Amino acid sequence: MIDVYLLSGFLGSGKTSLLVQLIDQVNKQGRQPAVLMNEFGELNIDSQIVEEKEEVPLKELLNGCICCTGAESTEAQLQSLLTDYPNVDVLFIETTGAAHPVESLDAVYSPLFADQLDVKGIITVVDAMRWLDRDKLSQRMLALFLEQVRHAHFMLLNKADLLTADQLASVTMQVTQFNSFAPLVQTTNAKIDFSYIEKMVDAASAPKHAISTGSGLPLASKVLSFEKPINQEHFEDWVRSLPDTVYRMKGYIQLEGSRYSHLFQYAYGMVNWIPEYMQIPSKLVLIGEQLSSIEYPPEK
Known part of the structure; x- marks a missing residue:
């Protein structure tokens, strides 16, 4: 590191x-x-x-x-x-x-x-x-x-x-x-x-995680990893449920029914999907405040 x-x-x-x-x-x-x-x-x-x-x-x-x-x-x-x-x-x-x-x-x-x-x-x-x-x-x-x-x-x-x-x-x-x-x-x-x-x-800083500035700081980050392909509709419903303290998200995500990964980007409430032509490990980086409790899929 x-x-x-x-x-x-x-x-x-x-x-x-x-x-x-x-x-x-x-x-x-x-x-x-x-x-x-x-x-x-x-x-x-x-x-x-x-x-x-x-x-x-x-x-x-x-x-x-x-x-x-x-x-x-x-x-x-x-x-x-x-x-x-x-x-x-x-x-x-x-x-x-x-x-x-x-x-x-x-x-x-x-x-x-x-x-x-x-x-x-x-x-x-x-x-x-x-x-x-x-x-x-x-x-x-x-x-x-x-x-x-x-x-x-x-x-x-x-x-x-x-x-x-x-x-x-x-x-x-x-x-x-x-x-x-x-x-x-x-x-x-x-x-x-x-x-x-x-x-x-x-x-x-709180205990460190990969590429994290620590919980409680004015600006922090968090990495989410996905082991299985993601349902796009369910994922976008989750995105819309996130608090305003999530400023940016970007990452590579394998969607259900897709052969290759997609580049996902989020800013100011808008989402963008860009198809890739290779398989990339599915990881999503979040940037914002009060991120410690955010998970996907969300806990019931």
Whole structure:
């Protein structure tokens, strides 16, 4: 199992500064880090910084956000990384500053390699100056900024040195009230001890399951496996009965009467079936909140 940390945060918050430091610390622990980086343009300037770190496997997603360039691109890059570098211990995924955390996790949670990844959580870098001026953002960008904070499992309140003592106290209180679950640390230049992040995230997590962020976190995942072909009508009835706290589902499912598997996707109440032309183990990944009691078939 590879420990996976998704680095989230608004544009210019300090994610790359954090990433470079975490790489160094993991190396010093004698473990092998790897990086998946994402940027909108054709040239990822941030990745050039990481490339200076020798012996650090790096894959890139360019020309779009990890959550909208297509799951196929993300899966292909991750599968390539896992195949080419079998000794990786820790994977850091740095999203673009315009990535929604739920959709970013959706891109990472592929049923194809669900048993290889242990997603520890979302580390969000909160720009303290940006928080002060958040009302200057457009409504759409403000909503994204707040969503990145709301779904964090651990938060760095970065650029703390640029605020007065009163401002820092006020921002700290507001951010912790907005996300009362995630531990928060005030930082300058995103400097923090990775072992502390590991300890705090593990302390907040329930007993681990494959590719699970743990019960009780603001955003969690769960994998369901199916030993027998599934009745499509009964399955879709079950999907419609699920609570609104299930945000995303995707997986490969063998349907009754079908020779090959189907790719199943669910988002915002809508389902989509895509026929495959091969037999793939039937697994379904759920992303959302309060998932511990969800099973298929549902208990009577």
